[in-house]
Amino acid sequence: TPLSHIRNFSIVAHIDHGKSTLADRLIQSTNTVADRDMKEQMLDSMDIERERGITIKAQTVRINYTADNGEDYVLNLIDTPGHVDFAYEVSRSMRAVEGSLLVVDSTQGVEAQTLANVYHAIEADHEIVPVLNKIDLPAADCDRVAEQIEDVIGIDASGAIRVSAKTGVGIHETLEAIVQHLPAPKGDIDAPLKAMLVDSWYDSYLGVIVLVRIMNGKLKKGDRIRMMQNGSVHHVDRIGVFRPAMTEIDELGPGEIGFLTASIKQVRDTRVGDTITHEKKGCDKALPGFKPAQPVVFCGLFPVDAAEFEDLRDSIEKLALNDASFSFEMETSAALGFGFRCGFLGLLHLEVIRDRIEREYDIDLITTAPSVIYHIHMRDGTMQDLHNPADMPDLTLVDHVEEPRIKATILVPDDFLGDVLKLCQDRRGIQLDLTYAGARAMVVYDLPLNEVVFDFYDRLKSVTKGYASFDYQMLGYRTDALVKMQVLVNDEPVDALSTMVHRDRAEARGRAMVEKLKDLIPRHMFKIPIQAAIGGKVIARETLSAMRKDVTAKCYGGDATRKRKLLDKQKAGKKKMRQFGKVDIPQEAFISALKMD
Ligand code: GTP
16 A cells, blocks of 8 residues: 555544444444444453453554545554553554544543543644544533633644444544545655564464554565564564454555564563564664553562462463563562562553453452552662562661652542542642633642552542543652551561551551451450551550450350351351461451551
């Protein structure tokens, strides 16, 4: 296909504004897929994505379209992940295309992720076509939303296309706008091969599949290619495009988007954003701006049943094959035994991995409190990264501690603004900005990431009845009065409950934690002190009183089978507990104790 007849684009939208439905409709209306093969949400392939209605891995599809001018075009759609955790993947895949459809739900208006994603598109110099979706709904207010797009984002929305991805209204206009308003790609077919590694994933039959955008040159089956980041060389055994099913072709030229396979075993060997060239006569300059995605949130994953440790290792290794942004190393905890310390791009990423281990591998997990990476500056002038509060060095050796901060953007209807401000304030936030977009307030806060990772989304959703939208970016590290708080049950520290807290909040946090634990830990035959401490100093304390009687006592020693049954029940219950010293702590306690109200 000549460059002038290629259009490459992505769709940017807030979650639920209809990105996947629109993509499906574009595919269907161009007969890219026979109707009978059309599944709802073609592009969301993983089950969990489908269930949760979120798009995690970027997917792509090549659409053939005969425009009103009679010419045949190739349209390549790259589907980008919609969630904030995957911002890096979004920004990379945007660099692989020239334009974007900006989809805004005409009953809702601009949301936090609309903004975050459209800014990625603007940074990538995209031509942007605004699309107002869901016009079939009575609550649609296209004029207001178009005005809002102009006010808040600052792009011309006078020509916004009015669409119902559900009924198909406006789909033809959207296809025409793609051809007429989005620029054709540029590239030189005679120059050395230069291709962007847009995405990669693991397929159990084909091994690693690499999604590429050709910038210059030609990529053919049988070529020997080099990844410029690590110099590794591979033999290309397959080239193809997605229609959206994988279809093999012989070569890809400038401006084209497709996939290659080259007997690559792990996704880890392919880095999103890397430049691919030929082994011989390659290009000498890589594409700019490569940086691997870094995990920012860490937590421990432990099997409830210690016997499942090897199964857990196996499942984590398999998942890691397909997810280069997820890190893990073995960890031992006095409370929880053997497990793994894992790093994630964000909370959603954590949840997805945890769910997959539990569901696909059927392993019950204990997840410890998510933690961010602290910079611990020692008195001797060295600095170390702290991924696990349990590893915090002795306070007397520490000079100061830095924590990561984020810039959070929250859009919320006016009625809930007070609650949102209070929530941010409670989480040690510093207000940076407060503006209005229609009846909605846009607040920008500088917040410690630590205060956001555990349950901030949940709290935000609940205080705003689901009406707030949220997005963030990293700001950098800043010093604060942070200390490690330990929890002692029956005078023994429970490492899995250690957390980093701000000194001013330690007492309140400690008190809340011991009160909760008092309710969560069952009574034993003896009195159990539950304490929160910083260094050697106890800051909160509760005492769980002793159980008055043995459960079996009421059987008067007479009925042996009844006694046995009760003991069996106790045993079964115990399996779900973690024995700690002499104390059994139920699994829920670890997570519940860390939730703040
Ligand atoms: P993520 O994949 O989570 O980012 O969501 P999305 O933006 O892809 O949204 P999706 O396409 O899953 O649509 C969200 C919901 O809106 C679904 O229930 C769709 O059926 C519905 N929807 C999408 N487009 C329309 C439309 O034009 N009209 C109506 N009434 N509903 C729509």
